[in-house]
Amino acid sequence: MYNIPCKKCSGKGAIPYFRLVNGGECFDCNGSGVQEVSKEEYSTHLENEKFRKQVEKKGAFVVYNKTADEFEYFYTENDVIKKYGSFYSFGRRYAGYSAYFFDDHPDLVLKDYYGNDSFMHDFRRQKIIDEQKKQKEWIEILNGWLTMAIENKKHADEIQELKIMIKEAEHKLQMISYKQLKKPITQQTN
Ligand SMILES: [Zn+2]
Structure with missing residues (x-):
């Protein structure tokens, strides 16, 4: 068997929200922070980790430029604002994803990036x-x-x-x- 960090508590062994119950100890891993998985699940975990590291390296905010058909990564919201000014959401969506839009740049769409690239194809199709x-x-x-x-x-x-x-x-x-x-x-x- 393979060990990965417990999905429920992200390997912390405790869930802060439940700290009044049993000291918040995670029921899924009995507080160990570790979860046993199959080989398939383990390789999925490794894939996800690879993506997560890419995001850490590139930045977790992606701006799609509709005119140029290009994606640009930013580390923080402030970096985005510095370059393109303020943005808003009001529950608006782009290609089915919740996204953010800029006051001064109607050709730009901002999305927070969780390591899953699939939205990129959907944005371009939209x-x-x-x-x-x-x-x-x-x-x-x-x-x-x-x-x-x-x-x-x-x-x-x-x-x-x-x-x-x-x-x-x-x-x-x-x-x-x-x-x-x-x-x-x-x-x-x-
Ligand atoms: Zn756990």
């Missing part, structure tokens, strides 16, 4: 979904203008120009595709 949605809305507006121009019997040049604009907008929509995600995740360190 950026593309947002761009597609915006472009679809623009095409709808153009089509509305075209309908109005035809109904109002506007000059043929104007109608033709709108048709060209719609074609171009539709082409751009096709270009905003998941192909962009083939670009590897770029990471900046401070």
Whole structure:
């Protein structure tokens, strides 16, 4: 068998919240702080530790720049504020994750980083979904203008120009595709 720090008490052997009960001793490990696990669980533990050390090295706050499609790591909230100013949450989410947003930088999203990289892919996909949605809305507006121009019997040049604009907008929509995600995740360190 393999030993890892007890998951319940994080290897401390006691849970402060329960200190009035039995001195707060952790029931899962009987206060030893150690937990016996299978080989699979042990290797998962090692993986998690590796991630945790990476986070310690790089910083636990990740800022995603939607425009540049880049991630930037910060050690503390203050480091983030120093560079980009104050941020807020108000329960808002990005790509299904609770995230923070900046007063002065609408292209940035901040997430606290717990060593799990999966949000990075989801953030990048969300950026593309947002761009597609915006472009679809623009095409709808153009089509509305075209309908109005035809109904109002506007000059043929104007109608033709709108048709060209719609074609171009539709082409751009096709270009905003998941192909962009083939670009590897770029990471900046401070
Ligand atoms: Zn324990």
